[in-house]
Amino acid sequence: MTEPSAPNNIDQLSTAPPCPVNDTLLRIDREIAEGALSHPKSRRIADEIRELINDVAWGRAGDDHLEAIEGLVAELALDPNVEAARNLGIQVQAELNDNREVFESHVVTHNCATGACTRLAPAPCQTACPAGIDVPAYVTLIGLGRYDEAIEIIRKDNPFPWVCGLVCTRPCEYMCVRGRIDTPVSIKSMKAFAAERAFSEGRYANPPQAAPNGRKVCIVGAGPGGMTCAYYLALKGYDVTIIEAMPTAGGMMLTGIPRYRLPREVIDREVAMLEDLGVTFRFNTVFGVGVTLEELRDKEGFEAFFIAIGAQRCWDLNIPGEKEFANIKAIHFLRDMALGIRRRPGKRVVVVGGGNVAIDAARSCVRLGCETVTVAYRRSRDEMPADIEEVEQAEEEGVRFEFLTIPKAILGEDGKITGFHCLHAELVAREGGTRLSPVPVTGSDFIIDCDMVITAIGQRVDDEVYPDLKRTRRNTIEVESISMQTAKPGVFSAGDAVVGPATVVEAIGGGKRAAEGIDRYFNHIPQPKMPPVPVRRKRMGCIEIPASTKMTLKRPEMPHLSPERRKTTFQQVELGIDETAVQNEARRCLRCDICLRCGKCIAVCRDKMGIDALNLGYFDFDHPVKTDFRKIADRCIGCGACAMNCPNHAMTIKDVDGERILSLCGTVLSRQPLVHCRQCGKIMGPRRYLDYVQKRVEAVGNDIRVKRDICDNCLRKQSAVSGSEITTFPKMEK
Amino acid sequence: MTFRKGQHIEVFQKSSDESWADYMDAFIGLHGVIVDPDTSINDPASLVEVSLEGKGTHRLPQDSLRVLD
Structure with missing residues (x-):
């Protein structure tokens, strides 16, 4: 089989958005084909330029390719023999000048964001991952049983493979092409397996670290965004200190996600990897209270700051009784549990809300021994924003749901809650819109018997932390969304503080972009205007499999702890899939990094x-x-x-x-x-x-x-x- | 909540929301999947996370999206 001569002559892909690398190749091809370069010397130079650019388009270029191309182009532009050669040289030079970052991106990332360079078109799963992990490469490595190498690939783009293997919202799986045939590849579970195996075998390593550069960066918040930023800056040789208000690292991963979904030990192990890189943690330190940005800058010599404070404040119900009687905010309840305060909040608990936080709080109440736990949600089950799996598991554990229920008042006596006054609701489309809103049904009052109310109706960013930063109308910190730079020079931000309550993997992606932005800030390099192109970390061959096996292999079912056990323990609910299932799952992958589905x-x-x-x-x-x-x-x-x-x-x-x-x-x-x-x-x-x-x-x-x-x-x-x-x-x- | 996890959507128009960046203009007309809707307070003004075909995963204002059948 001969190698196709160039990736740019593919009719099928001519509809792809323009790529300067591919465009330049087409231009040179056209000149050569039309015979415009009549002089042998200019034709030879054009051929050499074409070869080198072809290397760029095929992911074979090295560090000196662009320099070599520029040298040849300059030679062509000065060609005294042929005007067409001079014009071509000038045009290619202009293309290189205008789009140097794109050419460099091809060389560095081995991916072409537009997909026009066929060989470098990234797979949909990798493109979808906010952290840009090279999914096809690590899935193949897992399929071959090379778990430590898989983790090595993942950790180039994400410092928390194990955490993400357990709690990621898995955008990759939503875009997985296998899902168009039957079900997506279980990428998340495979990652968790590989991480666990690599840890247990002592093969969980950090990537090589650059020599210290003597520059100090301060990160506020030891959540996924803050620690990711710290990880990448530490790898680049920066001296990084993380300031954290809590007594331990993890942020919302630790204090917002219960142990039965994400064991604390998993976070601790991955945080320890950061400490190995020399990242310093300063716990129990509240930014703006215990220490200010000015003090950190002027007295301690920090030159850049990354604010990753999350969205720690809760919305209030704003109903009678809320101030008078001791109710709890769900994220405070979850935080206290994470920090070791595991007292039963009440015997009969009502949790208000329909998101994952509400479900986490309700399921935690069950585990703490509450006799009845009721989730009150103002819309119907169909509108419930929590993960379906989480809701089903909550029901298995005995959590009751009251849908179409609007809170009216918290009732109580002597400072203690005695009931939760509610109204039934119906969903009505607002005038001029399709969104169904819950409207109270007059006279439908009812009371849920309870002695504790936990509210989980959303979080917001604390506007008292660093109030000088410009905010959006959502009260989140305003940043330039690619570099994560705020309006203040040298101050960057990402994660929930920027987009509102979001996902772990988004925070990781934001922290990674911010690290790149901070590095550019120090080196006086202009910030990018487009989202980063994910990097292809390894080119893996395919695993041979008969068509019948490819079709009959099914996505593995995640085994769960029994509902009876779940009611009494915070033991991890997902028990993980076994090695055979993991390796079979890897064989279901369609390898969309190779087959581009061009047709x-x-x-x-x-x-x-x-x-x-x-x-x-x-x-x-x-x-x-x-x-x-x-x-x-x-x-x-x-x-x-x-x-x-x-x-x-x-x-x-x-x-x-x-x-x-x-x-x-x-x-x-x-x-x-x-x-x-x-x-x-x-x-x-x-x-x-x-x-x-x-x-x-x-x-x-x-x-x-x-x-x-x-x-x-x-x-x-x-x-x-x-x-x-x-x-x-x-x-x-x- | 208008959007639900897994729904196919189209970025059908530019949003006047402050979170809409210039590079997002290239997303108009693209199809994708809702990955993380507004999971807590059903706020029509909140940003929802979508994976767009060939363009990655982004938080976009809801008024730029519409559900595909």
């Missing part, structure tokens, strides 16, 4: 060959149709046209041990016995292919049918020996 294979098989064997219905994002890899073998003739037209070697065809094997990213689609020449033994192709050829040419020769078990060479020799005259076949009618 060239389908088009050539259907339109040029007239076979239409490739029913790959998952290519379309919006309207996928049924795909069964097993059915491809029914019609495939083994001609190899699909493989020859594949721009990225995703589709391959090879003759092995008497069989012609067609594979798509390792999935064996067709396996057909080869027919050999009766005389010389040369491979002629599979029977179906020979029949196809015969059918196409039978109109032009009488004796071809009987001679197809002899190859062309032997046929010619036979004709020569027998003295047959060469027959001129009549032209076929079109």
Whole structure:
């Protein structure tokens, strides 16, 4: 199989957004093809430039490629012989000047954000990950049992693989192309398995660290965003100190997520990796109270700051009784539990809210021994924003739900809560909109018997922390959304403080961008204007698997602790999938980093060959149709046209041990016995292919049918020996 | 709550919200999936997390999104 000469001549991908690298290649190709570069020297230089840019477009370029290209381009621009060469040199130079960052990004990341450079088009899962993890590479490594290498890949983009393996909202899985066939690859669970295994084998390592550069950065908040920023800055050689109000690190990962979902030990182990990098933690220190930014800057020499204070304040219900009777905010309740205060809040508890925090609080109450736990939510089950799995597990544990319930008052006597006064609601569309809003039904009052009310109706950013920073209308800290730089020079921010209550992986992505922004700030490099392009960390080969296995392997079910046990213990609910299931799951991956779903294979098989064997219905994002890899073998003739037209070697065809094997990213689609020449033994192709050829040419020769078990060479020799005259076949009618 | 996890959406218009950055103009017309809706207070003004095909995961204002059938 020969390598396609260039990734830029693909009709199918011509609709991709413009990429300066690809555009430059096309421009040079056009000049060469049109013969504009008449002088041999200028043609040679153009060829060399083209080769080097092709390396950039194929992810093969090294650090000195761009410099070499510029040298050649300068030579071309000064060519005294050909005006077209001079013009081409000037144009390519202008392209390099205007888009140098894009060229550099291709070299560094091995990804082309537009996908125009076929070989460098990133997989949807990697693009979707806010941290930009190279998912196909680490999934393949996990499939091969190389867990420590998988973790090494992940930790280049995310310092918390184990945490994310347990609590990530998994955008990657929502974009997983396998989900268009049946169910997405269980990327999150595989990551957790690999992290646990790498830790248990003592193979959980930090990436190489740059030498200290003597610059000091202060980070406020030891949550996922703050610690991620610290991690990347420490790797770059900065002296990083994290100030944290709590007595321990973790932020909302620790104080907002109960232990039964994310064990504290997991956080501790990953935090310890940061300490190994020299990151200093200053606990029990409240920024703005115990220490100010000015003191840190002027007395301690910190030159840049990263504010990752999260969204720690809660909204109030603003109903009668809320101030008078001792109710609890859910995040305070969860925080206290995380810090070791695990007293039962009451015997009969009502939790107000419908998000994950409300469910976490309710399930924690069950574990603390509350007799009844009721979640009161003002909309219906369908509108409930909490994860469906979390809600189902809560119900299994005995949590009751009161939907369409609007709080009216907290009732009590002698400072103690005696009941929760509510109204039934109905959902009504507001005028001019489709959003259904809960409206109280008059006279539908009822009282839930309880002795504690926990409110979980949302969080907000504390506006008393660093009030000098400009805020948005949501009262979050205003930043430039790529570099995470605030209006104050040298002060950056990310995480919940910037976007409001969000996810762990988003905070990690924000912390990573901020670290890049801070590094640029120190080095006086302009901040980027576009989101970062994820980096391809490793090119992995494909795992071979028969089509039938590919189709029959199912996403593993996560085993859970029994509901009875869950009611009495904070033991981790998800028990994890076993090694066999993990490795099988890796084999379900479609390797979208290699197969770009450009459709060239389908088009050539259907339109040029007239076979239409490739029913790959998952290519379309919006309207996928049924795909069964097993059915491809029914019609495939083994001609190899699909493989020859594949721009990225995703589709391959090879003759092995008497069989012609067609594979798509390792999935064996067709396996057909080869027919050999009766005389010389040369491979002629599979029977179906020979029949196809015969059918196409039978109109032009009488004796071809009987001679197809002899190859062309032997046929010619036979004709020569027998003295047959060469027959001129009549032209076929079109 | 208008949006739910897993729903297919389209970025159908530019938002006048302050969180809309210039680079997001390139998202108009793209399709994607809701990854993390407004999970706490059902605030129509809050930002929702969407994964866009080929463009990554972003927090976008709700008025720029519409649900696809």
